[in-house]
Amino acid sequence: QLQLVESGGGLVQPGGSLRLSCAASGFTLHYYTIGWFRQAPGKEREGVSCISSSGGLTNYADSVKGRFTISRDNARDTVWLQMNSLKPEDTAVYYCAATFDSCSGYMSPSQYGDWGQGTQVTVSS
Secondary structure: OOEEEEEOOEEEOOOOOEEEEEEEEOOOHHHOEEEEEEEOOOOOOEEEEEEOOOOOOEEEOOOOOOOEEEEEEOOOOEEEEEEOOOOHHHOEEEEEEEEOOOOOOOOOHHHOOEEOOOEEEEEOO
């Protein structure tokens, strides 16, 4: 089983920024589409963004378009999610996940078979 490790979460004020990282442990990420998901208390897990294995294709949920940017460096086996102009409604546990499926506009958690443990993002004044 693949092991993914997220980092970079924390407490930030509205309008602030955070950069989340997703790193692989014991394997290489560069064959996989990587997705970022989030889950707020009492809500279903939702797709935030994904990036193809080459980095040439990305997709974003409408709620984060223009504010979040996904990127990857396959030489460093790392994927990042840069989050700007954060809002209280962005508060959630953020997870990265891997799949061999394509990075499509609709991200279903069921497409992704390997998940990290999550990192908490809290946006509050």
